[in-house]
Amino acid sequence: MFGLISTLILIGTNTNETFFELSAFISNYVTSNTNLDDETTLMGQHWIRSFSWIPMYVHGTINYVKDVFPERYLKEPLKTNDVMMVVDGQLKHDILDYSVQGKHLDEIRKIYHDSDRIGMFVDSPTSNYNTNQYPFTNMKESRGLGLIEIRSNQADDNNMVFALTTNDSSDKKDMNITTPKLEMPTLTDQSLKVELVASGLSYPTTMAFVGKDDILVLEKNNGTIKRILNGNLLEKPVLDLNVANKIERGLLGIAVANQTLKNDANEKTYIYLFYTQSLKDGNDVCSGATVCDENTNPLGNRIYRFEWTDNKLINPNLILDIPAGPGADHNGGVIKVGPDGNIYVLAGDGDSCWEDEFCTGTFEASTVNAESSNVPSGHPPDGRGGILRITPYGEPILTGENKTTGILADHSPLNKYFGYGVRNGFGLAFDPISNKLWDTENGPGYGDEINLVEPGFNSGWLRVQGWWPVENAQPLPPERGYFGDKMVTIPNNLETFADKGKYSSPEFAWNMSVGVTALEFLRNNTLGSQYQNDMFAADYNNDYLYNFDLIEDRTRLDLNGNLADKVANNNQELDGIVFGRGFGIATDIKEGPDGYLYVLSHLHGNLYRIVPNSD
DSSP states (O other): OHHHHHHHHHHHHTOOHHHHHHHHHHHHHHHHOTTOOTTOEEEESGGGGGTTHIIIIISOOTTOEEEEOTTSSOSSOOSOSOEEEEEOHHHHHHHHOTTOOOTTHHHHHHHHHTSEEEEEEEEOOOSOOOTTSTTSGGGGGGTTOEEEEEEETTOOGGGOOOOEETTOOOSOTTOOSOOOEEOOOEESOTTEEEEEEEOOOSSEEEEEEEETTEEEEEETTTTEEEEEETTEEOSSOSEEOOBOOSTTOSEEEEEEEEEOOTTOSSOEEEEEEEEEEOSSTTOOOEEETTEEOGGGOOSEEEEEEEEEETTEEEEEEEEEEEOOOSOSSOOOOOEEEOTTSOEEEEEOOSOSOSSGGGOSSOGGGSSSSBGGGTOTTSBOOOSOSEEEEEOTTSOBOOBTTTTOBOSSOSSTTGGGEEEEOOOOOOEEEEOTTTOOEEEEEOOSSEEEEEEEEOTTEEOOTTTEETTEEOOSSOOOOSSSSOOSSOOOSSOSSOOOTTTTOEEOOOSEEEEEOOOEEEEEEOOSOTTOGGGTTOEEEEESSSOEEEEEOBOTTSSSBOOOGGGTTSEEOSGGGGGGGEEEEOSSOEEEEEEOTTSOEEEEETTTOOEEEEEEOOO
């Protein structure tokens, strides 16, 4: 009775709508999902105590086990195998960042990757409340949690739900499940607005336009290519590929080009796909990012060239094959067709390991111990840790007097490298005015970057990230960011490949890691002349969309005030370049044939479009 009275008090004050929606979702899911039993473990950060009494006492599941994640992380092993996991932004960050260590955290990571999302919420408190008065005391830490996923390793497809935007509706009328509502993303420029183009995608990664109002979208874990035609998501996939999907593996990159290749009589539409090819979907077994069963290793991270004919992808040709092990992270995977008609791909270094503490074996045996990661005595490059450039047939671009050498060397695969020293990244884009290439790169806990990538570019990893040195196995303190007093402009001990590679400092860097993702230039003036030829980027941790101007000669970003030093030291310094919020982790940004910006949401499973606001 006391608990019910407390609930009435909470409802009456209209404090935190998300808190109640989350509680109702868990309550309904527990009672309606027959796959669950009385020994299901409810897992989450320590604030989960605020509502965990609902399934245990209101619904009589007396044996319902409650495990929380205190003090990074979980002081004893999990008590059951059936798990419902409440994942807020901080927990998701720590699960995916393998530099974060904690007792039983590898077990938690495995559960996360072996589970399915059954719901999603956004924590946006509607008013203030007195956190010193019961029952508000336990709610105070639920403010500002951002995106919250509910995951289960006993998910029933009939009971899986996905968050809906405020102008969307569910087609699952028979479910006894509370469907969470998401507000539409917001923009700082009120002369523009966000529209929902399509919803219902499952962990989309990248997209490509094959016509006006005709879009192909990749789904990471399923290996499926979905088609959105005139705003309708077609049920049948265009293609279903076998992909390994643990951690950062999966169906990752797509690019489209209308080309006349040497064997063609006429121009054709070609689709280039980057994915972690496997014999069967999701058959790779990994207990962590750097710990995978080698007997389940994928075939490789590969690029295939397809023809787009009669709304079908046909005639696959393998044009690039990069190793995909022993770890399952730092695959990169974004690809672009350059103004020169060649294919550019960002491939991560292949492993979170950078010293023995974080390696499956030893650092000496790891993929990061390589010349391409600025270890002059390390392994020869194997196609990872850089940006590669190949022809549509997968051949290197040879230059020199006799056209026998690539930028860095005359032998494969080093003759395919356009740049190197890259830890990992998810953004590539060509400036429409200069035709120069730019990228985004992720640091270990600081030093996320935006770079101008010239031929022979060396980004500096693992000697420097952002403007700061990488000094030891755990370069980050408990807080996120670099808090030392060193800055690096000319790093020492770099691999130069006989002076053919040149280090280049970033054009912009975040001290605290934000997980920078997509990158795009807007060629047209459809959103206003002030945005024409501007750069747009996105991040993971803040769920921001950024807008950057470039200086006249297009070699640097036009940064002012606190950002004139090319460094964002905190989120407050970002205010002047934040263009939008709340897209649900934008993994791709593309300019459509209509000249508007399209934003793909990895977590919401939605495709949004930014257009002028006529209201």
